[in-house]
Amino acid sequence: MGTLMAEAAEHGTTVVMSSHIVGELADACDHLLLVSGGRIRLGGGIDDLVHAHALVTGARPLTDLAAHTVVESHATGRGLTALVRTEGPLRLDTGWDVEEPSLEELLLAHLRTPETTDLLTPGANPADREVAA
Numbered sequence: 001m002g003t004l005m006a007e008a009a010e011h012g013t014t015v016v017m018s019s020h021i022v023g024e025l026a027d028a029c030d031h032l033l034l035v036s037g038g039r040i041r042l043g044g045g046i047d048d049l050v051h052a053h054a055l056v057t058g059a060r061p062l063t064d065l066a067a068h069t070v071v072e073s074h075a076t077g078r079g080l081t082a083l084v085r086t087e088g089p090l091r092l093d094t095g096w097d098v099e100e101p102s103l104e105e106l107l108l109a110h111l112r113t114p115e116t117t118d119l120l121t122p123g124a125n126p127a128d129r130e131v132a133a
Contacts, residue, residue, distance in 0.1 A: 032049060042106075
């Protein structure tokens with residue numbers, strides 16, 4: 001697959017892949033579309049999608065995250081772990097530990113919570129991208 005992807009990149013060719021192996025996608029793709037329930041749930045550059053989310057843990061109430069979209073949350077011992085779509089900066093002085101989620105954590109959380117609003121980053125729409133002359 002590495003040879004195919006190198007050839008495609010060299011010639012500016014778009015390759016469409018479908019896979020259930022997330023590690024394969026993270027290593028080989030620049031853009032991602034997550035289709036579930038007949039609709040596009042996530043779309044855009046992989047880095048943009050990951051950077052739009054945070055994995056937070058702490059012994060804080062979920063209401064502390066009200067300014068953000070909580071994709072998924074669950075209790076962990078005496079604390080809470082949540083994957084959030086950040087709507088602005090997360091304040092680190094509020095007792096939350098903040099990490100960047102892996103692509104797998106991000107995709108699985110969105111698949112487990114179909115009620116979460118869809119996210120298409122600005123680069124997800126081909127009309128938004130500049131066309132090389």
